[in-house]
Amino acid sequence: MKYIQLIGLTLFLTGLLAFTVIPFLGEYTISEAIVLDNTKDIHQEKMKELLEPMYDKEYSSSFSFIRELNQRVDDYNSELKAESNWDQVIWDDYSFPLAKASLSSPVQNHPWLFLFVSIGLTVLGGLFYNFPKFKGEPEGIKNNGIFHSKMKNRGWLGMLTGSYLILFYVILYWFPAYMVNLVWMVEPLSLILSGNSASQWFLYGLIYTLAILVMGVRMFRKYRGNRYQQIRTASVMFFQTAFAFLIPEILVLLNKPYFDFKNIWPLDYSFFYDYRIETLTSSGAIGMFMLIWGILLIVVGVPLFTYFYGKRWYCSWVCGCGGLAETVGDPYRQLSDKSLKSWKIERYLIHGVLVLAVVMTALTIANYFSAFSFLGNVTNQLHSFYGFAIGSAFAGVVGTGFYPFMGNRVWCRFGCPLAAYLGMVQRFKSRFRITTNGGQCISCGNCSTYCEMGIDVRWYAQRGQNIVRSSCVGCGVCSAVCPRGVLKLENGPEEGRINEMPILIGNDSVKLNA
Amino acid sequence: MSPSKHIVILGNGIAGITCARHLRKGDDNIQITVISGESKYFFSRTALMYVYMGHMKFEHTQPYENWFWEKNRIDLVQDWVEKVDFKEKKLRCQSGKTINYDQLVLATGSKPNKFGWPGQGLKGVQGLYSKQDLELMEKNTESGVKKAVIVGGGLIGIEMAEMLAYKNIEVTFLVRESGFWRNILPEEESEMVGRHIREHHFDLRVNTELEEIISDGSGKVKAVKTKSGEEIPCQFVGLTAGVSPNLDFLKGTELDLDRGILVDHLFQTNLRDVFAIGDCAQFREKPDKNRNIIEQVWYTGRMHGETLAQTILGKPTPYKPGVWFNSAKFLDIEYQTYGQVPADWDESQVSNFYWEHSSGKVCFRMLCDSDGRILGVNNFGFRLRHEFFDKAIREQWSGQKVIQNLDKANFDPEFFAPYISAIQRKYAEENNITLKISKPSFFQRLIGAKL
Numbered sequence: 001m002k003y004i005q006l007i008g009l010t011l012f013l014t015g016l017l018a019f020t021v022i023p024f025l026g027e028y029t030i031s032e033a034i035v036l037d038n039t040k041d042i043h044q045e046k047m048k049e050l051l052e053p054m055y056d057k058e059y060s061s062s063f064s065f066i067r068e069l070n071q072r073v074d075d076y077n078s079e080l081k082a083e084s085n086w087d088q089v090i091w092d093d094y095s096f097p098l099a100k101a102s103l104s105s106p107v108q109n110h111p112w113l114f115l116f117v118s119i120g121l122t123v124l125g126g127l128f129y130n131f132p133k134f135k136g137e138p139e140g141i142k143n144n145g146i147f148h149s150k151m152k153n154r155g156w157l158g159m160l161t162g163s164y165l166i167l168f169y170v171i172l173y174w175f176p177a178y179m180v181n182l183v184w185m186v187e188p189l190s191l192i193l194s195g196n197s198a199s200q201w202f203l204y205g206l207i208y209t210l211a212i213l214v215m216g217v218r219m220f221r222k223y224r225g226n227r228y229q230q231i232r233t234a235s236v237m238f239f240q241t242a243f244a245f246l247i248p249e250i251l252v253l254l255n256k257p258y259f260d261f262k263n264i265w266p267l268d269y270s271f272f273y274d275y276r277i278e279t280l281t282s283s284g285a286i287g288m289f290m291l292i293w294g295i296l297l298i299v300v301g302v303p304l305f306t307y308f309y310g311k312r313w314y315c316s317w318v319c320g321c322g323g324l325a326e327t328v329g330d331p332y333r334q335l336s337d338k339s340l341k342s343w344k345i346e347r348y349l350i351h352g353v354l355v356l357a358v359v360m361t362a363l364t365i366a367n368y369f370s371a372f373s374f375l376g377n378v379t380n381q382l383h384s385f386y387g388f389a390i391g392s393a394f395a396g397v398v399g400t401g402f403y404p405f406m407g408n409r410v411w412c413r414f415g416c417p418l419a420a421y422l423g424m425v426q427r428f429k430s431r432f433r434i435t436t437n438g439g440q441c442i443s444c445g446n447c448s449t450y451c452e453m454g455i456d457v458r459w460y461a462q463r464g465q466n467i468v469r470s471s472c473v474g475c476g477v478c479s480a481v482c483p484r485g486v487l488k489l490e491n492g493p494e495e496g497r498i499n500e501m502p503i504l505i506g507n508d509s510v511k512l513n514a
Numbered sequence: 515m516s517p518s519k520h521i522v523i524l525g526n527g528i529a530g531i532t533c534a535r536h537l538r539k540g541d542d543n544i545q546i547t548v549i550s551g552e553s554k555y556f557f558s559r560t561a562l563m564y565v566y567m568g569h570m571k572f573e574h575t576q577p578y579e580n581w582f583w584e585k586n587r588i589d590l591v592q593d594w595v596e597k598v599d600f601k602e603k604k605l606r607c608q609s610g611k612t613i614n615y616d617q618l619v620l621a622t623g624s625k626p627n628k629f630g631w632p633g634q635g636l637k638g639v640q641g642l643y644s645k646q647d648l649e650l651m652e653k654n655t656e657s658g659v660k661k662a663v664i665v666g667g668g669l670i671g672i673e674m675a676e677m678l679a680y681k682n683i684e685v686t687f688l689v690r691e692s693g694f695w696r697n698i699l700p701e702e703e704s705e706m707v708g709r710h711i712r713e714h715h716f717d718l719r720v721n722t723e724l725e726e727i728i729s730d731g732s733g734k735v736k737a738v739k740t741k742s743g744e745e746i747p748c749q750f751v752g753l754t755a756g757v758s759p760n761l762d763f764l765k766g767t768e769l770d771l772d773r774g775i776l777v778d779h780l781f782q783t784n785l786r787d788v789f790a791i792g793d794c795a796q797f798r799e800k801p802d803k804n805r806n807i808i809e810q811v812w813y814t815g816r817m818h819g820e821t822l823a824q825t826i827l828g829k830p831t832p833y834k835p836g837v838w839f840n841s842a843k844f845l846d847i848e849y850q851t852y853g854q855v856p857a858d859w860d861e862s863q864v865s866n867f868y869w870e871h872s873s874g875k876v877c878f879r880m881l882c883d884s885d886g887r888i889l890g891v892n893n894f895g896f897r898l899r900h901e902f903f904d905k906a907i908r909e910q911w912s913g914q915k916v917i918q919n920l921d922k923a924n925f926d927p928e929f930f931a932p933y934i935s936a937i938q939r940k941y942a943e944e945n946n947i948t949l950k951i952s953k954p955s956f957f958q959r960l961i962g963a964k965l
Binding site: 141 | 536558569571574575579710816821831835848
């Protein structure tokens with residue numbers, strides 16, 4: 001068993017190494033044809049002229065190639081900017097498509113081989129490592145050694161992992177031209193699924209889905225004997241694979257708009273952007289259906305499901321961000337900050353993001369109906385600010401890259417505007433609560449320690465108070481780790497749900513609010 | 515405004531701290547000082563095992579953030595009290611500091627029992643109660659320990675075994691009774707836990723008593739010898755044969771002591787303005803016919819603290835505990851109990867219903883009196899609702915009514931196996947009655963665990 005895990009670890013690290021090395025392969029040679037193929041009509045003439053000195057020269061590294069390419073465009077742009085000639089500036093970033101088309105590397109000739117050696121081996125290794133986990137041990141809580149671990153307690157392994165993730169996200173969002181080799185590797189798979197050429201987002205989607213699946217297996221092993229955890233994990237694995245990854249690609253194959261049926265505004269902050277509305281409204285009946293479906297989820301789905309089941313129906317059963325947090329992020333759940341101070345920061349931040357998303361969307365819609373006459377520029381600026389600061393930096397870099405530093409729900413807790421919306425419904429109009437079992441609590445602190453949302457569960461449990469908190473995603477781990485059977489996630493009547501002045505059972509001498 | 519009086523609480527465990535909190539809730543003006551040598555801040559000692567096993571850090575065992583005490587003006591003093599001068603109302607601390615009080619609450623807790631076994635003072639031999647014990651255990655098991663012996667099969671014993679297993683130390687478990695915790699648990703439950711202990715590869719020896727602990731010549735433990743003469747080599751010995759009130763520093767004073775500090779139902783000692791609560795207190799008379807004169811569980815400490823605070827605040831409140839309950843966890847098996855389920859009972863007076871799941875890890879027992887009214891329940895491997903049984907036992911429900919409504923007592927997470935219906939079926943069968951068996955919901959049937 002140990003040997004299989006050791007083999008798994010070796011395979012995983014080999015695959016990771018390959019994944020890290022592959023971007024450095026190959027040479028880059030740009031030509032006029034490439035420039036014409038990959039730039040918009042309005043930029044073609046200019047780009048052709050700007051990049052002419054680079055034609056048919058072989059660049060042996062992505063660094064020299066991309067640096068020169070960007071330099072030429074930047075020089076041209078800064079001249080225009082200095083003259084305040086804003087209309088002529090080339091705002092589009094062509095570095096990714098140009099680099100992708102200019103590359104000639106062994107990856108293009110053997111994409112499947114490279115895919116197998118990198119992502120394939122990490123997946124295989126991960127499965128080899130996870131399947132035999134806790135074999136031969138009785139079912140039960142498997143938290144031994146977590147705070148003695150270099151990986152799970154902000155040790156050097158955790159720091160290294162976090163840094164790698166952050167680097168990956170920075171390249172993915174802002175320097176994708178450096179990962180064109182990796183994108184070529186998944187080109188044939190993309191062609192099969194959607195019929196389209198692969199982008200960095202297809203690569204990311206594939207990795208994301210596989211990560212949830214492999215670490216989902218780990219969850220099955222870790223929470224053997226806990227049906228709630230197992231079903232919940234199966235659910236996020238399913239929704240990620242089918243709804244977030246496969247169905248949108250297949251829709252494209254069928255010439256329909258790319259659409260993730262479970263993504264909801266304002267997490268899906270660009271849902272009301274004009275280009276997306278245009279796509280949906282120009283795609284016939286199915287496009288209209290998608291538009292209405294998306295709006296129905298916002299105005300009916302969220303309040304209704306949250307009323308009956310709490311926000312867990314989305315956050316820890318359906319959502320993609322939640323799916324990653326609950327599988328890949330599970331080893332880091334204990335790192336969330338439980339202090340009262342962090343709760344205060346959380347409320348300012350998450351509701352701030354919600355307000356920003358709502359204002360931005362309102363402006364977008366106003367613009368759409370006023371044919372872009374109303375604050376058109378401000379809206380565009382807002383879009384790019386939100387996309388950069390919230391969509392990429394917060395949700396991606398901090399949201400996932402900070403797992404090993406601040407726990408697995410940094411984005412969900414401090415930033416996600418949909419979580420804020422779901423949370424308001426959960427707090428004020430829902431049947432969901434976590435109940436505490438009379439006087440059984442011994443204040444041990446397992447529940448608080450393992451709450452990924454940083455809720456001080458014990459504070460409620462030891463005074464017999466129901467836990468009704470907007471941030472609770474209903475993962476159920478507090479209940480799982482409780483050694484005395486104190487916590488239970490329940491849906492029930494609203495009456496008595498919020499009991500701010502609870503009385504602990506057991507002491508007949510005096511009835512006291514704990 | 516200067517404080518109306520100074521209350522000093524000796525001990526910052528659950529009893530002392532709860533008393534301090536309720537004093538502050540009830541009176542903004544009194545001065546409250548809590549003294550403890552063990553740790554500055556209140557922590558949950560029941561969680562010490564989790565610190566050892568890396569489930570938590572020590573700071574996680576502290577139920578309140580550090581600013582809480584200052585905010586509530588509860589002064590914390592970390593020091594050991596060496597002597598109490600009851601006449602002068604003065605405490606002398608190890609650091610040389612003296613502290614005056616107007617009223618004194620003794621909440622000094624327990625210490626592990628040591629019954630004068632030869633070799634009990636050797637290096638590598640210890641109990642587990644305090645933070646210092648945990649630190650000692652971490653030191654004692656840091657290296658060179660392959661085998662350990664635990665003496666006494668109770669709650670701390672099994673915790674210690676689990677802790678040692680985390681460090682891959684082989685554990686032999688010496689239990690004086692015929693089964694694990696058999697002085698508290700009925701036979702089947704004791705057997706169940708025993709099986710589970712063996713499933714975790716512990717060497718459980720029942721009907722085995724310690725004779726002596728043998729030194730390796732340098733003052734360290736090398737083996738233990740049992741009463742039957744067997745020698746078991748080991749490098750660590752855990753003494754977990756219960757705990758007793760911690761009051762050595764009070765011996766020889768004018769305070770009335772027996773096994774614990776003697777108190778009445780208002781927690782008053784024989785001395786004016788001196789009270790005792792928690793593990794260290796011993797009631798002169800039982801607070802209730804079903805209660806012991808020394809109560810040593812977490813929640814009784816809490817209830818003592820709650821109750822005494824009222825008395826000190828000027829509302830004399832006699833201690834009246836409600837229906838007994840308790841819980842524990844034996845490795846992976848959770849245990850809860852409500853009401854009275856003794857280890858053995860008189861079959862002519864008490865009727866017994868017992869159900870066990872085929873896995874051998876889940877069971878339910880209910881005892882009723884001769885009129886069929888519920889006395890108490892034990893449940894292992896699944897969770898039941900305190901509120902339900904508190905009501906049922908208080909209102910003396912018939913056993914049948916309890917079983918009929920048992921689905922309302924279910925406290926297991928969603929989608930867990932429907933043990934309740936299995937219990938109801940067996941009860942109906944045994945008593946030849948028809949009961950409405952609780953039906954699981956649609957989702958439960960679709961994706962829930964099966965029996």
